[in-house]
Amino acid sequence: MFRIGFGIDFHQLVEGRQLWIGGVNIPHHKGALGHSDADVLLHAICDGLLGALALGDIGMHFPNTDPTYKDIDSKILLQHCYALISSKGYRVVNVDSSICLEAPKIKKHSPEMRKLIAEILEITIDDVSVKATTTETMGFVGREEGLVAYANVLLQKL
Template sequence: MYRIGFGIDFHQLTEGRDLWIGGVKIPHHKGALGHSDADVLLHAICDAMLGALALGDIGMHFPNNDPAYKDIDSKILLARCFELIMERGYKIVNVDASICLEAPKIKPYSPQMRDVIAGILKVSVDDVSVKATTTETMGFVGREEGLVAYANVLLTKA
């Protein structure tokens, strides 16, 4: 049996924060604002996994008003979501994700992101796709006020 999940996440960009995307710290003058480390890509993948099994969303499992999750590394959240999937007898087939931001360029970091994600989800790096695009300077992403990530995840019974 297969299950497909879709996830999306948004975060504001602000001065004075680190920029974490896909479990990788990326040098940039702005970082994502959030209760956790605000890793938009890992949050979208978490939501895709949870959604595939109708387990709610990341905010339900890790509320942004819970001090336990303040500044938490989103790799921990991804690992916990993966545990929820495995507890129900599922495993990841593949992940296909896209990041939307104007700057910085993500391509140099995507191989490392794929390695991090594959390691946590116990799949081959060939089963993890990380792509990036801009909005051609349009909207809040184009004005570098925020970023967005989208993720699709295919699960199968283990």
Template sequence: MRIGFGIDFHQLVEGRDLWIGGVKIPHHKGSLGHSDADVLLHAICDALLGALALGDIGMHFPNTDPAYKGIDSKILLQRTYELIKARNYRVVNVDSSICLEAPKIKKYSDQMRSIIAGILEITGQEVSVKATTTETMGFVGREEGLVAYATVLLEPVKVI
């Protein structure tokens, strides 16, 4: 069994869409980044890569490569998962937390869990998406940015 941890940060700015966990969430600010800047999916990608010591998301999908400009982060998660499967591992579960002051995302968390589970070939019961605030402290509390944390457990696939 292998455990991986991932973390990602993005600024919140006017004029961008807010994508979290593969879901477009209505809000007056969105995440700034080279791709769609989905902080949760990026953290999960890093957790998956870290579990097998495969580097990080920036190494595999550099923000200097025009091929990834505006890319849907669900595609990045799928490609990351393909790297995991190629090494004969499967995802056991994902535990994640998103730290943002606004908007509230509870009503979107089941949809996020379903999207993530579908890509990683597990059930929604094996994906946890939680949210918290910083009680108005720091850059998150001032709504200047958001953070996501993710932990994954991988197990080797038994080859028969």
């Protein structure tokens, strides 16, 4: 039995914050604003995992009103979501994701992102796709006010 999950996440970009995407700290003059480290890609993958098994969403499991999660490393959140789906008897088959941001370019960082995500989800790097696109300077992403990530996740019953 297979289950498909879809996740999406948005974060504002602001001065004075680090930019974490896919578990990698990327040098940039702006970073994502959020209660946690605001890793938009890992949050989208978390929502994809949770959504595939109708387990709610990232906000339900890690509320931004809980000081426990203040500035938490999103790799920990992803590990928790993976443990939840594993406890339900599922494994991850693959992850396909896209990040929308005008800058910085992340192509050189995507192999490390794929490696980190694959390790956490106990799959191979070839089972993790991380793509990026711009919005051709349109909208809040194009004005570098924020970024968006989308993730599709395929799960298989063990």
